[in-house]
Structure formats: structure tokens, C-alpha cells
Amino acid sequence: MEMDREDTDSTKRDIKSLTLAQLQGVMTEASQKSYRAKQLYEWMHVKLARDYEEMTNLPGTLKTFCREHFDYAALQLIKVQESRVDGTKKFLFALSDGNLIESVWMRYKHGNSVCISSQAGCRMGCRFCASTIDGLERNLLPSEMLDQIYAITRYTGERVSNVVVMGSGEPLDNYENLLCFIRLLTDENGLHISQRSVTVSTCGIVPMMYRLADEKLQITLALSLHAATDEKRRKLMPIANQYSLDELMRACTYYFQQTGRRITFEYSLAGGVNDTKEDVEKLVSLIKPLHAHINLIPINPVKERDFIRSGKEAVTVFKNKLEKNGINVTIRREMGQDIDGACGQLRRSHLLKRS
């Protein structure tokens, strides 16, 4: 048989990141009937098989072909921390190259939600965030984003109904893989999670927000705002040096126009930093025209960073002021407070212990 490019450079293709149509092409390559594609796809994306062994109705020749030509992403579960307060579970997984990532499972009234990572590490450098301290290790493949949900579904035995891409990493810095992941996750032949039940959170990479808007997906875009003036935002988030609030707000408006989906703003409250009366007044005038929803997140103090959480009273005053101005506000319910801390902290504490 002719050696294909993947064989010669020893990087195998990633089978769980292929669409059904692409898998049909694989069946032709493997001299198999095309209906096998659907069976294989179902094993991977509906029955959530961990490897080919489980795929009892597929011929041995096909499994051998796949093993030779493809990698099969299956995350290795390293650790689970379970909250005694609300049942929230934090998962630490190892990727096939040993990189570590974390994901969170939360139970809400309206269903189970999983928060996934989109990169191992992150290069955005937000000052309050633990995920970025050691920089970016690498982008996650679509299959590695999916497998966080699959592994958690197998572990809990319960269906996941909402997915938020709000774990470690900047999803719009891994754009192609993110899009492929969303397509597979929401595909009617796979888990078929509704696009409206998927939220992608970004620190605000403006050109990528325009690209995403043009895809006209029905997902929710969450924008990490955290400050209402350029000067303050630049102190918290290096990305603000590249794109001004003015450019960011225009991109948000465009996203809404193209998709009909309202943006959710995220605003992490750090005591004395961005939680004053002046801050909330500026915030009101910035976001009021967008009729958006705002999610306030009391900051999770990270050991290596010197931010403190806003006091209860400051949070209430902040919230009331927004509401008085007709802005829809929620305070992020603090799930799993007894088990964690902020994004990236479980991974980080594990890495520190190893070194």
C-alpha cells in the first residue's frame, strides 16, 4: 500500500475530530462500505467508546486500518474533586502527550453544565488568572475538547445539556479547532447539544469576534470585560492594549446584528480595583446601549496574584446600580467553593507538586 503523508511524517490523523462526511471518505480509503462511517461515528460520538475494542459491530479489518492510520483521543482521568456543598465536580485530565487540563461539571435546575478548557495553558496574560501564569503549552484538538464532555458524561452517567468554553485557554486563539468542536458537539448525529446551549467566552480578540459573527451560529458569546475604561482594562488584561473598548463594543454590536444573539458580559470584581461607584457608572454607560446581560464574578484570589475579592456590600451596591439602569445582572453562583479556587488552579497545584 502506498504510504500516505501521515505515515511518513509520523503524525497520525485524529479520528474523533472528523465530520461524518470526512469519515465516509475514510471508508472509501479503507475499502469499506460507506454505512460503516455512521456506525463508527456513533461509537465515538453517541456511545462514547473509549477505544476500538468496544466497537463490537465493526469488522476487524476496519479497526486495524483505523489503528494504523489514526490517533483516537481518550483523555486519562487523573483526579476528581467533588464538592460536598453542591455536587460540583472538578476533573483533572492528562492528554496523550502528558499535558494536563481541567474541566468542571455543575448541576443546575435546568440541567448539567460542563465547563471545558480550549488550550493547555494560555498566552493572554490576564493579571488575575491562574491559567496563564506559565504561558501557552498548546492548542487543544477538537477531539480533546469533546472528550472532556464525553469522559465526564461516562463518569457521571448523566447527560450534559450545557457546555461553556470558559476553562483554561482563549478559545478564539484556537479558532479552527473551536469551530470544528462546536460543529461536532451540536451535530444531530452526535451528542446533538443545541447551539443555544453552548457559550464561548473570550477576552476580546476583535478580528476573531467578527469572524465568529459571520459564521452565524446560535451560540452565546460571552465577553470578559472586567473594566469600563481602556486605561483600567489595560492594567488587567494585556489584550486591551491591542483593541480599544470602542472597537470591542463595535464588534459586540456586529455579533448581535449578525446572529440575533445578545452578548453576555463578564465582569470579575476585584476589591478596590474595579468595583467602585465610578466604575459602575462608567460600566452602565458602556453597556446600556447593547441591552446585554452582565454576569458579575467575585474574583477568586490566586496565590500568585495580589487581587482580593470585593466585599459583599460592594458587590450588592454594584449590582443594584446596574439593575436600576435596566441592565440584566446575575452574580455567578459560587459553585464548588470548597474544592477549588479559580480556573487553572487544580492543574497548577498538580504541576507544582510534580516539579
Ligand code: SAH
Ligand atoms: N479566555 C476566555 C475564557 C477564560 S475563563 C476569556 O477570557 O473569557 C472565564 C472567565 O473567568 C473570564 O471572564 C476570566 O476573565 C475569568 N477569570 C479568570 N480568572 C479569574 C479569577 N481568578 N477570578 C475571577 N474570574 C476569573
